Amino acid sequence: MKLYNPGLPGNSAMSYAGLIEKIEILRTTLRWANRLERADIEKLLRQSNVLRDEVMQLSHKERFIKAASESNESDEGPARERLPGERRQALLARSFVFEGTFGDNPELLDALEVAEKAAPTDLPVLIDGESGTGKELMAKVIHANGSRSDKPFISVNCGAIPENLIESELFGHKRGSFTGAATDRKGKFESAHKGTIFLDEIGELPLTGQVKLLRVLEAHEIQRVGSDEPIPVDTRIVAATNRNLRKLSEEGIFREDLFYRLSVIHVNLPPLRQRKDEIPLLFSYFCDEAAEMMKRRPIRMTPQLREFLLNYRYPGNIRELRNLIYRLSCLAGETADVVHLPVDIRPGASVDAARAASAVTAATATTATSPASVVPAAPASLHGLTPPAASGARHIDVSGMPLLPGALSDARRIASDEAEKAFLEKGLREVGGTVSELARRCEMNRSHLQMLLKKHGIHSKDFRAPRKAAADEVEYGR
Ligand SMILES: Nc1ncnc2c1ncn2[C@@H]1O[C@H](COP(=O)(O)OP(=O)(O)OP(=O)(O)O)[C@@H](O)[C@H]1O
Numbered sequence: 001m002k003l004y005n006p007g008l009p010g011n012s013a014m015s016y017a018g019l020i021e022k023i024e025i026l027r028t029t030l031r032w033a034n035r036l037e038r039a040d041i042e043k044l045l046r047q048s049n050v051l052r053d054e055v056m057q058l059s060h061k062e063r064f065i066k067a068a069s070e071s072n073e074s075d076e077g078p079a080r081e082r083l084p085g086e087r088r089q090a091l092l093a094r095s096f097v098f099e100g101t102f103g104d105n106p107e108l109l110d111a112l113e114v115a116e117k118a119a120p121t122d123l124p125v126l127i128d129g130e131s132g133t134g135k136e137l138m139a140k141v142i143h144a145n146g147s148r149s150d151k152p153f154i155s156v157n158c159g160a161i162p163e164n165l166i167e168s169e170l171f172g173h174k175r176g177s178f179t180g181a182a183t184d185r186k187g188k189f190e191s192a193h194k195g196t197i198f199l200d201e202i203g204e205l206p207l208t209g210q211v212k213l214l215r216v217l218e219a220h221e222i223q224r225v226g227s228d229e230p231i232p233v234d235t236r237i238v239a240a241t242n243r244n245l246r247k248l249s250e251e252g253i254f255r256e257d258l259f260y261r262l263s264v265i266h267v268n269l270p271p272l273r274q275r276k277d278e279i280p281l282l283f284s285y286f287c288d289e290a291a292e293m294m295k296r297r298p299i300r301m302t303p304q305l306r307e308f309l310l311n312y313r314y315p316g317n318i319r320e321l322r323n324l325i326y327r328l329s330c331l332a333g334e335t336a337d338v339v340h341l342p343v344d345i346r347p348g349a350s351v352d353a354a355r356a357a358s359a360v361t362a363a364t365a366t367t368a369t370s371p372a373s374v375v376p377a378a379p380a381s382l383h384g385l386t387p388p389a390a391s392g393a394r395h396i397d398v399s400g401m402p403l404l405p406g407a408l409s410d411a412r413r414i415a416s417d418e419a420e421k422a423f424l425e426k427g428l429r430e431v432g433g434t435v436s437e438l439a440r441r442c443e444m445n446r447s448h449l450q451m452l453l454k455k456h457g458i459h460s461k462d463f464r465a466p467r468k469a470a471a472d473e474v475e476y477g478r
């Protein structure tokens with residue numbers, strides 16, 4: 001049975017007339033076929049899939065043209081002069097996929113409008129901005145709004161792969177090509193075939209990797225390590241960096257030709273401190289999100305806390321704001337206050353004073369201030385994962401964590417340990433340090449609860465009123 005060959009030259013010039021013709025051929029075949037073999041059915045399925053993809057590509061192109069013409073319409077005036085709400089509404093009306101990106105700041109809307117135009121093309125996009133400004137989220141937005149949205153989105157952190165493994169990680173390897181290469185393995189580019197590859201921290205890619213990447217951009221093919229065979233890849237590249245690539249290329253650390261190749265479309269995400277108008281919206285978004293996750297009511301904030309959060313500099317940008325709201329939602333009752341902030345950022349207190357304050361908080365409704373109940377937060381400079389049991393860290397930042405085997409489960413374990421510890425401390429605070437009461441309320445076995453307290457080095461007596469604490473023996477083992 002012969003229909004049309006989707007691989008024939010000429011198919012790339014898609015038009016509605018061409019598509020209708022192909023659909024007609026398909027219909028005629030089906031109408032006159034009195035018996036179809038399995039192989040014929042599969043062939044028909046493949047052809048209808050190709051048709052579906054072509055229809056999607058056409059519709060994406062149409063949206064692209066529509067977006068471009070709408071933003072050029074003179075009666076609407078320049079986008080910047082329109083109200084942010086209107087711009088967001090216009091994006092929504094064009095079925096733009098936000099992927100959870102929140103905010104009405106003009107700079108963010110600029111970035112989203114560029115993403116909208118870039119999405120249906122296969123042009124490389126370079127996103128830059130400080131850590132936590134939403135670069136990966138923006139890359140996902142670009143992927144979700146393009147014709148590759150139902151194909152893989154593969155994220156690679158170029159800064160987390162050891163230099164000697166980067167080539168194999170990106171392009172794969174042949175069995176035996178180096179010690180430890182026990183089997184043939186495909187790389188990230190092959191995994192992202194037909195989809196999008198997100199090259200995070202591209203500024204950290206060593207020069208040898210840069211040369212190889214340039215070749216992929218030029219020839220659209222890769223070679224696995226240890227193989228001469230070129231493998232064609234059709235992958236859209238979105239790269240991100242928190243460094244100044246232009247400056248790096250002037251210093252000879254980053255290839256200039258690669259910089260120009262990658263930055264055909266350039267999206268800049270400003271730091272949160274430059275778009276403070278976003279903060280209230282992000283508060284309510286993350287408060288609701290955290291409440292839903294923790295199955296509780298969204299927290300309220302005291303005016304002091306709100307004032308602080310509205311004016312804080314957020315060196316970790318939106319990620320830091322999100323983590324703070326989650327922390328507050330976990331540690332505070334109905335209303336969160338500045339005392340629930342991590343010690344190192346708490347306003348108006350030196351670290352020592354803040355630690356003392358933390359001890360007071362830990363023994364809410366009591367006057368106990370035993371240093372054992374102090375929960376110091378991670379210093380701002382502490383990046384990467386330090387087990388909370390050892391460091392008392394409250395703020396987990398995985399940005400510096402190398403992407404090594406087992407790292408994800410480590411991250412999960414540490415995050416879960418952190419939440420467990422915070423939950424136990426909050427529980428003890430609420431029950432005035434009575435373990436049996438906490439066990440009853442949580443419907444937990446008391447000895448299991450004591451084991452957990454021991455694991456985290458939590459002493460229930462630190463949460464009791466001083467007189468009661470003095471009268472009682474250490475809770476462990478009782
Ligand atoms: N505009 C936004 N609306 C809602 N959430 C956002 C927004 N921007 C970022 N986020 C959230 O903030 C967190 C950090 O975002 P993301 O990982 O994309 O940042 P990044 O710039 O890639 O950071 P890094 O450079 O450290 O890798 C994520 O949880 C993301 O969902």
Ligand SMILES: [Mg+2]
Binds near residue numbers: 135136200
């Ligand atoms: Mg990132």
